Amino acid sequence: MLTITFLGTGTSQGVPMIGCDCAVCTSDDPRDKRTRAAIHVATPGCEWIIDTGPEFRLQCLREKIAHLDAVVYTHSHTDHIMGFDDLRVFCHHGRDLPIYASKQTLTDLQQVFSFAFNGQNLFPGYVRPKPHVIDGSFFLGETELTPLPVQHGRAEVNGYLFSQRGEKIAAYLSDCKSVAEPVLERLRGVRVLIVDALRYREHPTHMSVAEALEFSNRVQPRETWFTHICHELRHAAAESQLPQNVRIAYDGLKLEL
Ligand SMILES: [Zn+2]
Ligand SMILES: [Zn+2]
Ligand SMILES: [Zn+2]
Numbered sequence: 001m002l003t004i005t006f007l008g009t010g011t012s013q014g015v016p017m018i019g020c021d022c023a024v025c026t027s028d029d030p031r032d033k034r035t036r037a038a039i040h041v042a043t044p045g046c047e048w049i050i051d052t053g054p055e056f057r058l059q060c061l062r063e064k065i066a067h068l069d070a071v072v073y074t075h076s077h078t079d080h081i082m083g084f085d086d087l088r089v090f091c092h093h094g095r096d097l098p099i100y101a102s103k104q105t106l107t108d109l110q111q112v113f114s115f116a117f118n119g120q121n122l123f124p125g126y127v128r129p130k131p132h133v134i135d136g137s138f139f140l141g142e143t144e145l146t147p148l149p150v151q152h153g154r155a156e157v158n159g160y161l162f163s164q165r166g167e168k169i170a171a172y173l174s175d176c177k178s179v180a181e182p183v184l185e186r187l188r189g190v191r192v193l194i195v196d197a198l199r200y201r202e203h204p205t206h207m208s209v210a211e212a213l214e215f216s217n218r219v220q221p222r223e224t225w226f227t228h229i230c231h232e233l234r235h236a237a238a239e240s241q242l243p244q245n246v247r248i249a250y251d252g253l254k255l256e257l
Helices: 056-063 086-091 103-112 181-187 209-219 235-240
Strands: 002-006 039-044 044-051 068-073 097-101 128-133 138-140 143-152 155-164 165-171 192-196 221-227 245-247 254-255
Touching: 002 056, 002 097, 039 056, 056 086, 097 103, 103 128, 143 181, 155 181, 181 209, 192 209, 209 221, 235 245
Parallel strands: 044 068, 068 097, 097 128, 165 192, 192 221, 221 245
Antiparallel strands: 002 039, 002 254, 039 044, 138 143, 143 155, 155 165
């Protein structure tokens, strides 16, 4: 059992975008209001988040997240890490908070948030990260997380596959332009695919709707959810043009899997 809550489904600038009065940025549909991409995953006995963007605090308040057992990062772009300092509340009573990321992402986090990692600020109420370098699959509670290295422009970033008792339940690839064949092989048989679909037009570091659809056709999951959306996709109109088992995620959406 696994519940995914979409904390944020927006691209790096969020939707609405500052200073923009386009039809999507001024839409009344709450699904067209997108904070920066992140998910919360709850399983019996263990819960974690993937990424802490700039709205992390607001996302936690909205979804009433009061406890975290771990934090997992996809990569160190600012739209995925800038809420890091708000992790302090999840380190009650001097508790260390396990942080899982690739070697490169951890190095970047240690540089940007050196005050948290340098061991000199172990004061009550400060964030206490316990870094874990991901070098293969690992378990959080009874869920196995398999890192899925994908190309995101020039950067290689991690998506994640969540499996329980050998069953591939869901995969989260929030930022990707292309996926190599061996990674695609690992995804085969996954029930739910969550994938980057920035907009209709092509982009150098993100999949377009057409590219994400093609990728979904290759993976053949039972259902696909698009995320990391920009202000060029109006939720209702864009979703109505998709096949029935392909949907567009929105902030606050919960998938009970
Ligand atoms: Zn991003
Ligand atoms: Zn706009
Ligand atoms: Zn990125």
